[in-house]
Amino acid sequence: MTNQPYYSKEVVKRFLHPKNLGRIKNADGTGKVGNPRCGDIMKLDIKVEKKKNKEIIKDVKFHTLGCAAAIATSDMIADLVKGKTFNKALKVGYSDVAKALGSVPSVKLHCCVLAQQGLKAAIEDYKKKSEKK
Amino acid sequence: MSKKVYLDYAATTPVDPAVFRAMSAFLKKDFGNPSSVHYFGQKAKSAVEESRQKIAGFLGCSGEEVIFTGSATEANNLSINGLLKGINGSQKNISKPHLIISTIEHHAIFEPCLDLKKRGKVELDFLPVDGDGIVKINELEKLVKPNTVLISIIYANNEIGTIQPIAEIGKLIKRINEKREFKIYFHTDAVQAVNFLDCNTDNLCVDMLTVSSHKIYGPKGAGALYIRKGTPVAPLILGGGQESGFRSGTENVPGIVGFAEAVACIQDPRTKIKNIRIRQLRDKLIKRVLKEIPDSQLIGSKTFRLPNNVNFNFKSAEGEAIVIALDQKGIAASTGSACSSKSLEPSHVLLALGLSEEEAHGSLRLTIGKYTTEEEINKVLKVLPPIIKRLREIAGVN
Numbered sequence: 001m002t003n004q005p006y007y008s009k010e011v012v013k014r015f016l017h018p019k020n021l022g023r024i025k026n027a028d029g030t031g032k033v034g035n036p037r038c039g040d041i042m043k044l045d046i047k048v049e050k051k052k053n054k055e056i057i058k059d060v061k062f063h064t065l066g067c068a069a070a071i072a073t074s075d076m077i078a079d080l081v082k083g084k085t086f087n088k089a090l091k092v093g094y095s096d097v098a099k100a101l102g103s104v105p106s107v108k109l110h111c112c113v114l115a116q117q118g119l120k121a122a123i124e125d126y127k128k129k130s131e132k133k
Numbered sequence: 134m135s136k137k138v139y140l141d142y143a144a145t146t147p148v149d150p151a152v153f154r155a156m157s158a159f160l161k162k163d164f165g166n167p168s169s170v171h172y173f174g175q176k177a178k179s180a181v182e183e184s185r186q187k188i189a190g191f192l193g194c195s196g197e198e199v200i201f202t203g204s205a206t207e208a209n210n211l212s213i214n215g216l217l218k219g220i221n222g223s224q225k226n227i228s229k230p231h232l233i234i235s236t237i238e239h240h241a242i243f244e245p246c247l248d249l250k251k252r253g254k255v256e257l258d259f260l261p262v263d264g265d266g267i268v269k270i271n272e273l274e275k276l277v278k279p280n281t282v283l284i285s286i287i288y289a290n291n292e293i294g295t296i297q298p299i300a301e302i303g304k305l306i307k308r309i310n311e312k313r314e315f316k317i318y319f320h321t322d323a324v325q326a327v328n329f330l331d332c333n334t335d336n337l338c339v340d341m342l343t344v345s346s347h348k349i350y351g352p353k354g355a356g357a358l359y360i361r362k363g364t365p366v367a368p369l370i371l372g373g374g375q376e377s378g379f380r381s382g383t384e385n386v387p388g389i390v391g392f393a394e395a396v397a398c399i400q401d402p403r404t405k406i407k408n409i410r411i412r413q414l415r416d417k418l419i420k421r422v423l424k425e426i427p428d429s430q431l432i433g434s435k436t437f438r439l440p441n442n443v444n445f446n447f448k449s450a451e452g453e454a455i456v457i458a459l460d461q462k463g464i465a466a467s468t469g470s471a472c473s474s475k476s477l478e479p480s481h482v483l484l485a486l487g488l489s490e491e492e493a494h495g496s497l498r499l500t501i502g503k504y505t506t507e508e509e510i511n512k513v514l515k516v517l518p519p520i521i522k523r524l525r526e527i528a529g530v531n
Contacts, residue, residue: 007457015454016461021527038471039479039494040451043529063529065494067453067472071527107475 007068008102010076015068020078022061029129031121035114040066042074044118048126055126057081057089062118069108070115073097077115086123092116138464138509142348142441142502143291143325148391149350155394156352159387167384168373177386184393191396192342192359193333200358200379201389205324205345206241208358211369211380212320212341213245213283217255219365220282227315230282231256235268235297236485237290239322243481246285260286265434266295266486270302277309283318288326288342292469292482292498293433294442296330297321303338318364324348328399329408329439340364344396346388350503351395355388407503412440414510415501419443421514426521432483432496441501444469446488450524452496458520464513467498 007015027045034041047059060078064071076097081089094112098104104112139147148156159180165173167181182196189196202208217230234246236259250257258276260268268286284306289296299321306319320341323332327349334342341364346355360366360379372381398404423429428448447455452468459466467473469480470493479493499513 012457012461015457018527023529038477039490040472041528063527065449065528065530066451067470068457070451070472071454107477110477 004103006105007072008104010100010102011069011072011104014072014075014101018062018071018075020061020075021063023063024059024061027061029122029124029126031118031123031125033114033117033121035066035070035110038066038110040064040070040111040114042066042070042114042118044074044078044122046119046122046126054085056083056085058083060119060122066114067108067111069104069111072101073104073111073115074118076100077112077119081119090120090123092119136463138512140499140501140505140509140513141465141467142505143294143498143500144467145347145353146350146502147504148352149395149398151398152351152391152394156387156391159390163386165386167386168375177384180390181384181386184389187393188344188357188396191332191400192344193335194359195362197377198334198359198362200360200376201384201392202356202358202380203354203382203385205322205343205348205356207380208343208345208356209239209241209322210245211358211366212343212360213242213249213285215366215369215379216283216318216320216341216364217249218369219367227280227282229254229256229280231258231278231280233258233260233273233276233281233284235260235262235286237262237266237268237293237295237482238285238287239291239324242285242287242322256280260284262295262485264487265437266290266293266432266482267434267437268297268302270298270305273302273305274309277317279313279315281317282315283320285320285322288321288323288332288337289330289439290433290482291325292480293444293486294325294439294500295433296326296437296439299337299339307338325439325442327396328404329441334359334361341366346392346395349395349399352388352391354385355392357392404503408440411501411503411505414505414507415440415443417507418499418501418510418513422517425514425518429521432486432488443499443501445497445499446492447495447497447521448492449528449530450495450521451528452494454524455495455497455517455520458524459513459516462512462516462520464516467500469496469498470494 024045028048049058062074064074097112165177167178249255318340324345340361342359347353432444452470453472471479483493
């Protein structure tokens with residue numbers, strides 16, 4: 001039992017005013033994931049830039065149908081992985097997302113996992129597309 | 134910041150000033166233990182007995198048929214587990230008792246029944262509801278078995294406010310009982326109904342009925358179970374033998390006094406007028422929201438519904454997010470979405486109506502009370518449409 005408010009200030013702030021909301025025109029990769037447990041749906045677009053043979057995530061935008069935590073974690077993961085290589089981006093764990101948000105109620109940690117999966121799906125989509133090229 | 138708007142009266146209510154006044158003496162001055170024979174004890178005891186009489190008057194029963202408990206959840210548990218325990222002694226021919234409950238019971242009925250079933254103690258069947266959230270009374274008789282001992286149907290549902298035909302069911306069970314060796318007992322959880330509906334236990338033909346204090350402008354920590362004389366309920370909490378042995382533990386005297394005062398307030402003729410106003414506010418809320426917010430619908434019957442309950446479904450907007458966004462605007466509401474529940478399961482009530490998990494995902498409950506003003510409803514009507522629009526934008530659906 002904790003004595004904290006249900007949602008941290010950062011979660012509420014990101015839920016009300018997400019910075020990375022929307023779609024990317026001609027996105028290089030798109031991930032669409034759903035959470036089978038609670039019914040949340042997340043769509044995540046990435047823009048990829050190649051620098052010295054390394055792929056770097058230049059931009060991330062999202063749409064999420066879900067609770068305040070799902071929206072806030074979608075927005076936060078976008079900020080956390082921007083400018084990172086795929087390898088580094090995929091190492092961003094759900095606990096990193098939770099930490100960056102101050103705190104996330106334990107029952108909502110699966111929302112952070114959803115954000116992680118969304119990113120992974122977007123990167124996989126990018127890889128699939130680039131193989132075809 | 135402007136004043137907070139509370140629209141979650143089905144969750145709990147503030148204590149009425151008259152209730153507060155009635156209670157306060159028993160918190161401090163008249164603090165005695167009703168079991169004590171001295172002045173302090175007897176003063177407290179007579180307050181408890183007077184309270185019992187008041188509630189018995191409201192239920193149309195005798196005082197000895199009213200058992201005070203620590204909550205309505207406890208009263209519901211007593212009605213089920215207490216009856217089964219009592220029957221085990223009196224009806225030995227039944228090896229495994231059979232229970233029937235509706236698919237829209239409160240957790241305080243659902244969970245004890247599921248627990249009994251899991252432990253192999255009972256057979257359990259569910260009486261389904263139609264798309265309007267009303268039990269299919271025609272299917273009840275088919276569910277009855279020779280070993281059926283208890284039927285429990287919620288009087289008015291806590292989430293969608295739909296009112297069940299309890300008197301009709303009571304009469305049906307009475308008729309079924311005429312042809313049976315073993316009586317089927319009938320319990321109703323009337324917690325949400327007390328503010329608005331007839332709770333006369335003879336009119337309803339019930340053997341047991343649960344009431345709660347904190348849903349009717351009384352204090353928390355007080356509930357009661359009506360047990361018709363002759364119903365073989367055995368106690369679950371043993372000790373000093375308070376409440377005629379039905380429920381041991383020192384009586385929550387201030388809570389019981391406040392509870393009785395809250396019931397007395399309901400019997401005030403002015404309550405009827407207040408309830409008409411509550412219904413008018415609710416109807417305005419329903420009409421305007423359905424008109425102004427696209428892809429919205431009312432869940433549950435509009436006709437057979439508590440006058441204070443609204444439960445909407447919004448497509449492509451999640452209920453918990455709506456509640457958090459409303460809270461940011463100073464409006465307190467509730468949802469049956471999976472995201473807001475500890476189990477991450479959508480409300481079993483909404484699913485029982487045939488809603489998909491996706492539809493249950495977008496539910497919003499607003500429950501009005503006697504302190505709700507028209508300005509507060511207007512505030513909701515102003516604030517809610519842009520919230521739904523914004524959440525749909527975030528979801529990428531326009």
